[in-house]
Amino acid sequence: MDMREEYDFSGAKRGVFYRPDHQKRYLISFDHRPAGGEFEIYTDNTGHYRYRLRNADGIVLVNSEPFKTEDEALRSIEALRETVIGAETVVAQ
Numbered sequence: 001m002d003m004r005e006e007y008d009f010s011g012a013k014r015g016v017f018y019r020p021d022h023q024k025r026y027l028i029s030f031d032h033r034p035a036g037g038e039f040e041i042y043t044d045n046t047g048h049y050r051y052r053l054r055n056a057d058g059i060v061l062v063n064s065e066p067f068k069t070e071d072e073a074l075r076s077i078e079a080l081r082e083t084v085i086g087a088e089t090v091v092a093q
Contacts, residue, residue: 037053039052
C-alpha cells in the first residue's frame with residue numbers, strides 16, 4: 001500500500017511526523033544533522049576515561065560519567081549516537 005493513500009502529506013514538513021491522535025514529534029534525519037561537533041575522550045584526574053560532546057562552536061553539551069577503560073567510553077558514545085536520533089523530549093511533571 002502506498003502511504004499517500006492513507007495519509008495527507010499536503011502540509012508535510014521533512015523531519016516532522018504528526019498523527020492527529022498524538023502529539024507532534026520532531027525527529028532529526030541523517031540528511032538534516034548539523035555539521036560539526038565532536039566527542040572528546042580524555043582521562044580525568046582519577047585516571048578514569050570520560051568524554052564530552054562539543055558543538056561546532058566548542059561549547060560543551062554533554063559530559064559523561066567515568067569509565068574504567070577507553071573501550072567502555074567508546075561503547076557509551078556509540079549507544080548515545082544510536083539513541084539520540086529517535087529520542088523524544090519529555091517534560092517531567
